Amino acid sequence: MADTWGWEPTAFGIATEAIGIVDGVVALLIYACTVLWVYQSASEARMIPVLWAVIAIFCNVLAIPALLVVRSLIRRKCPECGAYAGRKDRCCPGCGHSFVKRCASCGKDADEHDRFCPGCGASLG
Numbered sequence: 601m602a603d604t605w606g607w608e609p610t611a612f613g614i615a616t617e618a619i620g621i622v623d624g625v626v627a628l629l630i631y632a633c634t635v636l637w638v639y640q641s642a643s644e645a646r647m648i649p650v651l652w653a654v655i656a657i658f659c660n661v662l663a664i665p666a667l668l669v670v671r672s673l674i675r676r677k678c679p680e681c682g683a684y685a686g687r688k689d690r691c692c693p694g695c696g697h698s699f700v701k702r703c704a705s706c707g708k709d710a711d712e713h714d715r716f717c718p719g720c721g722a723s724l725g
């Protein structure tokens with residue numbers, strides 16, 4: 601009986617330790633995936649992936665919202681092919697899609713989503 605008594609806490613201890621190892625592996629996987637995802641996304645958006653990988657190594661999950669915010673500030677996503685272009689780029693570097701349209705009345709460039717010309721107010725249809 602003494603043996604059984606002594607064995608049970610040990611089994612519990614082994615189980616706890618195993619859960620601890622699994623936890624550690626899962627945490628490491630999440631950590632590695634985060635760094636990879638941040639690197640991949642930064643590289644897709646042409647935003648110095650190595651710098652973002654370093655940020656992800658130090659800040660881990662915090663790098664994700666940071667990357668999303670910075671990306672939305674300096675990049676725009678092409679509606680045609682999904683590539684990222686600079687905010688001021690006139691065309692998509694991935695497929696040549698034009699982000700601007702020229703006003704027929706005054707010749708000023710307007711955003712592709714503008715319904716009226718920001719220069720003269722003419723309808724851009």
Ligand SMILES: [Zn+2]
Pocket residue numbers: 678679680681682683692693694695696697
């Ligand atoms: Zn494109």
Ligand SMILES: [Zn+2]
Pocket residue numbers: 703704705706707708717718719720721722
């Ligand atoms: Zn105009």
